[in-house]
Amino acid sequence: MKPIIVIINPAARSEKAKSLCRKIEQLSDAAFIHITTAPGEAREIAENAARSGCERIVAAGGDGTINEVVNGIAGTNAALGLLPIGTMNVFATELGLPANNLRKCWDVIEHGHTRLVDLPRANEQNFVQLAGIGFDAQIVAATSFDSKKTFGPLSYVISATQIAAQKPPRLLLETESRKTEGSFVLIGNGRFYGGPFTIFKEAKIDDGKLDVLVFKNLGYLDIVRYLQAIIFGTHTKLPDVEYFQTRKVSVRSDDEVPVEVDGEVIGELPVTFRIAPRKLKVLAPPAK
Numbered sequence: 001m002k003p004i005i006v007i008i009n010p011a012a013r014s015e016k017a018k019s020l021c022r023k024i025e026q027l028s029d030a031a032f033i034h035i036t037t038a039p040g041e042a043r044e045i046a047e048n049a050a051r052s053g054c055e056r057i058v059a060a061g062g063d064g065t066i067n068e069v070v071n072g073i074a075g076t077n078a079a080l081g082l083l084p085i086g087t088m089n090v091f092a093t094e095l096g097l098p099a100n101n102l103r104k105c106w107d108v109i110e111h112g113h114t115r116l117v118d119l120p121r122a123n124e125q126n127f128v129q130l131a132g133i134g135f136d137a138q139i140v141a142a143t144s145f146d147s148k149k150t151f152g153p154l155s156y157v158i159s160a161t162q163i164a165a166q167k168p169p170r171l172l173l174e175t176e177s178r179k180t181e182g183s184f185v186l187i188g189n190g191r192f193y194g195g196p197f198t199i200f201k202e203a204k205i206d207d208g209k210l211d212v213l214v215f216k217n218l219g220y221l222d223i224v225r226y227l228q229a230i231i232f233g234t235h236t237k238l239p240d241v242e243y244f245q246t247r248k249v250s251v252r253s254d255d256e257v258p259v260e261v262d263g264e265v266i267g268e269l270p271v272t273f274r275i276a277p278r279k280l281k282v283l284a285p286p287a288k
Contacts, residue, residue: 002056003032004081004109005049007042007069009061020060020085027106031058039068046072056081056283058109063129066091067262070280071126074119081109081283091129091262094190094205095284109283116278117205120189122271127261128280130193131273133251134171134184135218137260138163168218169255171269175246182214182242185251187273197230202245206287208277209245216240248274 006024008017017035024031036042046057046069058081059069070080083105084092095115098104122131132140142163168183186193188200188211200211215226217240229235236243252270259271 002030003054004028004030004056004058005045005054006031006033006058006060006083007045007065008033008035009042009059009065009068023102024060024083024106027103028110030110042068043072046070046078048072050076050078054078056109056112058083058283060085062089063091063262064264067127067264070119070128074126074280077281079112079114079281079283083109090192090195091190093192093196094129095282096287097284108285112283113286114281115206115284115287117280117282118189118208119276119279120187120210121274121276122259122261122266125261125266127189129188129190129262131187131259131261132185133187133259133269133271134169134257135163135215135223136184136186137258137265140260140263141258141265164218164220164223169253169257171214171251171253171257173212173214173249173251175244175249177246178244180214180242182216183218184215186213186215187211187249188213189275198233199230199235201233201236201243206278208275209247210249210273210275212242212244212246212249214242216242248272 008020021033024033034045042065049057050073055078057069057073057078059066060083066082073080082092082097083102084097084099097108120127171182171185173180188203190205191198191200191203193199203211226235229238235241250272257269258265259267259269
């Protein structure tokens with residue numbers, strides 16, 4: 001069997017990384033493991049491996065690690081494999097990979113069945129699952145590593161409470177067929193957001209379309225109302241929520257507004273989102 005490159009993210013280094021390496025080595029002697037030491041290194045390793053002809057490159061981590069690896073292999077013939085071990089593993093869930101079962105995930109990688117899925121892009125940055133403009137990107141930007149380490153998931157709630165007290169930005173969206181505006185925007189390539197919540201109801205990862213949710217308001221009560229509707233699956237029926245699909249959408253604002261993709265802030269508006277249909281090869285179970 002040809003070597004399989006496995007890239008483990010920086011957050012998983014030290015004893016946790018060593019333990020994971022041992023587990024992967026027990027799964028297969030075909031694994032060639034890299035533990036990264038800094039953000040951006042996973043992309044560089046993946047790019048070099050793909051250019052040298054490696055056919056299977058595995059991201060061992062969460063959605064942020066996957067994003068780096070994808071940006072390294074985009075435009076090559078390498079296939080992306082996933083060992084979901086990070087905080088967020090939404091893309092792995094989207095592909096139907098078993099959670100918390102490295103053995104079954106490795107079986108998928110070794111079996112070699114591939115799917116072609118869409119590859120969305122924010123300006124020059126590829127992503128796999130989700131982009132956020134405004135509220136959720138502000139939360140990501142405002143939540144420090146120390147806060148996450150101290151408070152865990154509660155740290156995001158603390159940041160959200162602080163941001164909700166601020167005046168929301170005015171976001172202007174434009175596609176080939178419509179113009180609209182809102183207070184914050186989510187753009188998805190798949191159905192899920194933040195775990196098991198189906199937020200983009202019509203999304204498919206191989207339909208060649210971006211799914212766009214525009215939330216018009218952003219007060220405390222609005223946020224509570226949106227969250228309740230998302231839990232019950234009725235958010236797209238709210239009069240102040242707009243949901244549509246497109247292959248391209250540009251977003252701008254007169255304010256300084258951050259943008260995040262796959263959980264990492266990449267800059268500020270303006271940004272143009274595009275999608276390349278079925279341009280990413282992934283190692284995954286057969287689609288049902």
